[in-house]
Amino acid sequence: LRGSFNPVLLNVLYGLGPENPYPNQYTECEKAAIHFLKHVDDYHVDSSRIIVSGDSCGANFATRICQLLLSRSDLPRIHSQVLIYPGLQGMDFYLPSYQQNSKVPILWRETVIYFCCLYLNKTTSVINDVLESRHVPESIRQKYRKWVHADLVPEEFKARGYRPQEPGLYQFKPNVYEEMKDILEENFSPLFAPDETISKLPQTYILTCEFDVLRDDGLLYKRRLEDNGVPVTWVHVENGFHGVAILFGYGILSFPSAGRIVRETTDYIKGL
Numbered sequence: 630l631r632g633s634f635n636p637v638l639l640n641v642l643y644g645l646g647p648e649n650p651y652p653n654q655y656t657e658c659e660k661a662a663i664h665f666l667k668h669v670d671d672y673h674v675d676s677s678r679i680i681v682s683g684d685s686c687g688a689n690f691a692t693r694i695c696q697l698l699l700s701r702s703d704l705p706r707i708h709s710q711v712l713i714y715p716g717l718q719g720m721d722f723y724l725p726s727y728q729q730n731s732k733v734p735i736l737w738r739e740t741v742i743y744f745c746c747l748y749l750n751k752t753t754s755v756i757n758d759v760l761e762s763r764h765v766p767e768s769i770r771q772k773y774r775k776w777v778h779a780d781l782v783p784e785e786f787k788a789r790g791y792r793p794q795e796p797g798l799y800q801f802k803p804n805v806y807e808e809m810k811d812i813l814e815e816n817f818s819p820l821f822a823p824d825e826t827i828s829k830l831p832q833t834y835i836l837t838c839e840f841d842v843l844r845d846d847g848l849l850y851k852r853r854l855e856d857n858g859v860p861v862t863w864v865h866v867e868n869g870f871h872g873v874a875i876l877f878g879y880g881i882l883s884f885p886s887a888g889r890i891v892r893e894t895t896d897y898i899k900g901l
């Protein structure tokens with residue numbers, strides 16, 4: 630990538646849910662990545678400079694694919710993962726960013742669960758129960774508390790209108806768990822991957838936006854990577870909201886924060 634910047638971009642058009650059922654999206658992205666890695670020469674690509682990237686749920690796929698590819702010692706190693714406002718867990722929708730930005734467009738707190746239900750072809754009648762974590766058995770809650778909890782979010786992010794609040798009416802509902810247990814798997818929630826996986830991941834770029842319910846998913850993954858010795862380049866966009874980069878280049882809708890995201894991200898990639 631150095632010198633003349635002449636990247637080859639492979640965009641995986643995975644099939645969308647619910648017609649294409651979960652977790653096919655992961656299988657399709659993984660298959661495409663493996664095919665590409667096996668045939669880098671055909672694409673005239675330097676096998677030591679391959680980056681996996683995505684934004685929003687695409688960043689969730691990118692995160693998981695990087696984890697899955699670690700077991701493939703027969704393939705070139707991924708050089709870096711570039712994750713733009715990733716969603717990384719389906720356990721706690723009470724994290725500070727979820728509370729602070731619950732009514733911030735374009736991704737409301739309820740909307741996240743609503744999209745999850747549509748994606749997984751589940752009834753939307755469970756939304757309120759999932760918001761209150763009633764889909765999470767106590768054993769799972771305890772197991773992942775060390776990685777997903779408001780206590781792990783730095784204090785500076787709790788200043789803006791955050792009131793410490795746990796899922797107050799916590800009351801496990803087995804039927805809601807049955808319906809939604811997919812979102813507690815390591816595919817949907819790559820934040821739950823064990824340390825031995827996380828510690829092997831390549832250098833990482835994480836971009837978070839202040840006005841984004843998913844901000845803390847990014848912050849918690851950053852923390853896990855750093856705790857496991859993985860170098861992280863972190864860009865926090867103070868005036869950004871979820872999805873803003875998609876408006877880049879759309880005239881008056883092209884917010885300055887969209888320009889910053891494009892600039893910072895391309896600078897990172899060019900500098901690799």
Ligand SMILES: *[C@@H]1O[C@H](CO)[C@@H](O)[C@H](O)[C@H]1NC(C)=O
Pocket residue numbers: 647648649650750
């Ligand atoms: C989605 O769920 C409905 C009702 O449970 C079922 O009839 C349908 O076959 C499901 N669709 C897919 C693609 O699995």
